Amino acid sequence: MTDFKKDFPIFENHPNLVYLDNTATTQKPAYVIDGVAEYLRTGYANIHRGSYELSEISEKLYEDSKKIVTKHIGAESWREIIYTSNSTYALNLLAQSIWRTGLLKAWDTVLVSVVEHHANIVPWLILKEDYGINVEFVWVTENFDLDYNDFRDKLTSKVKIVALTHVSNTTGQIFDISNVASLLSVRYGKQKPLLIIDGSQSVPHFSIDVRKLWCDAMFFTGHKIFADSGIWVLWAREELLQTLKPIFSWGGAIGEVSKESFTHSTMLPDKFEPGTPNLNWAVSLLKAFEYLGSIWWYEVLEAREKELTAYTLEKFKNISALKLIWSTSIENRLWVFTFVVEGIHSFDISDYLAEHDICIRAGQHCAEPLMRELWYTHTCRMSLHLYNTKEDIDSFFEILKQAITELS
Numbered sequence: 001m002t003d004f005k006k007d008f009p010i011f012e013n014h015p016n017l018v019y020l021d022n023t024a025t026t027q028k029p030a031y032v033i034d035g036v037a038e039y040l041r042t043g044y045a046n047i048h049r050g051s052y053e054l055s056e057i058s059e060k061l062y063e064d065s066k067k068i069v070t071k072h073i074g075a076e077s078w079r080e081i082i083y084t085s086n087s088t089y090a091l092n093l094l095a096q097s098i099w100r101t102g103l104l105k106a107w108d109t110v111l112v113s114v115v116e117h118h119a120n121i122v123p124w125l126i127l128k129e130d131y132g133i134n135v136e137f138v139w140v141t142e143n144f145d146l147d148y149n150d151f152r153d154k155l156t157s158k159v160k161i162v163a164l165t166h167v168s169n170t171t172g173q174i175f176d177i178s179n180v181a182s183l184l185s186v187r188y189g190k191q192k193p194l195l196i197i198d199g200s201q202s203v204p205h206f207s208i209d210v211r212k213l214w215c216d217a218m219f220f221t222g223h224k225i226f227a228d229s230g231i232w233v234l235w236a237r238e239e240l241l242q243t244l245k246p247i248f249s250w251g252g253a254i255g256e257v258s259k260e261s262f263t264h265s266t267m268l269p270d271k272f273e274p275g276t277p278n279l280n281w282a283v284s285l286l287k288a289f290e291y292l293g294s295i296w297w298y299e300v301l302e303a304r305e306k307e308l309t310a311y312t313l314e315k316f317k318n319i320s321a322l323k324l325i326w327s328t329s330i331e332n333r334l335w336v337f338t339f340v341v342e343g344i345h346s347f348d349i350s351d352y353l354a355e356h357d358i359c360i361r362a363g364q365h366c367a368e369p370l371m372r373e374l375w376y377t378h379t380c381r382m383s384l385h386l387y388n389t390k391e392d393i394d395s396f397f398e399i400l401k402q403a404i405t406e407l408s
């Protein structure tokens with residue numbers, strides 16, 4: 001197995017670190033860290049407004065960053081890519097702008113699934129609280145896949161938006177979004193509800209083509225894909241972006257301003273990016289995608305993921321005190337493993353592991369509706385990425401077994 005740890009300075013600085021919290025965020029390769037530092041040292045200036053060289057360098061890098069994202073997710077144009085500070089912010093911006101444009105009205109329904117991250121629930125609940133829309137939840141099956149029968153049953157004439165995660169951050173299950181899109185076409189024809197996808201856990205792990213998914217908008221976050229924290233991507237079809245009235249506006253996002261009124265810019269993505277953008281974060285995302293391109297990312301990642309998932313699942317089978325919250329199938333899932341140890345609090349397990357330099361996460365993983373359905377107030381989650389090895393997994397299981405013996 002290729003040693004990717006050498007690309008990530010954190011492992012040099014913490015030689016015993018076993019980092020298994022990749023669903024929360026990923027470590028950063030030197031290529032990204034150095035790339036951002038180099039930009040700040042040699043090329044930084046504000047964009048859009050300067051005709052001098054530094055501003056032009058910054059502008060080019062900002063556009064290059066959007067172009068690499070465009071290529072990566074199969075969007076039509078870099079002008080469909082909007083940046084801001086995190087996923088949670090992204091959906092609030094989209095949801096509120098949809099409301100402001102009148103594409104959603106009181107008593108209309110937004111369908112989400114019960115496994116959604118709060119980032120894809122709360123923005124809709126805000127619209128429910130403020131304006132009286134309905135938010136309905138689609139169930140999952142025993143294997144944690146989307147319950148397509150329940151989904152079909154809930155497709156009433158009131159449904160105007162379907163907002164689903166591509167991959168659950170808790171169960172690791174991948175939802176078949178193209179199937180969702182075709183069910184919507186069959187049911188509604190051309191009057192389909194908007195299909196919005198939370199790609200926060202899919203984009204960092206496998207190849208995405210938004211055109212093949214037939215979705216209208218997707219959002220994801222850069223820090224889970226080796227970029228700096230604070231860069232978020234919202235993609236939407238150009239036609240939708242042209243239609244939407246943004247909720248925020250100032251700086252470069254406006255057309256004309258008088259004492260009485262203003263007009264929104266007609267330019268994309270400027271219309272949705274008021275003020276000075278996150279330039280160094282944009283560069284960090286550019287560098288993250290360049291790094292991934294340089295290691296033949298998907299080919300490498302897919303093979304590694306299959307191997308390490310099978311290895312981990314096999315090891316979990318040997319511990320009887322665990323309750324596992326994921327599909328037992330190796331297909332259609334990512335390398336996220338959520339579990340509880342009977343009789344021991346999840347925080348005690350994660351603290352015990354932390355004392356041995358093993359980082360996992362304990363809690364509800366911002367998926368409280370799912371946790372409530374399953375009657376769990378806390379769970380442990382370990383999750384892998386590119387740099388993890390069989391040795392990491394062995395260390396995790398060795399210390400987990402020790403924790404179970406000592407804390408029982």
Ligand SMILES: Cc1ncc(COP(=O)(O)O)c(C=O)c1O
Nearest residue numbers: 086087088117119169200201221
């Ligand atoms: C599926 C999913 N959606 C949204 C988010 C929120 O991302 P951020 O914390 O960058 O806003 C996360 C983060 O864990 C996630 O896993």
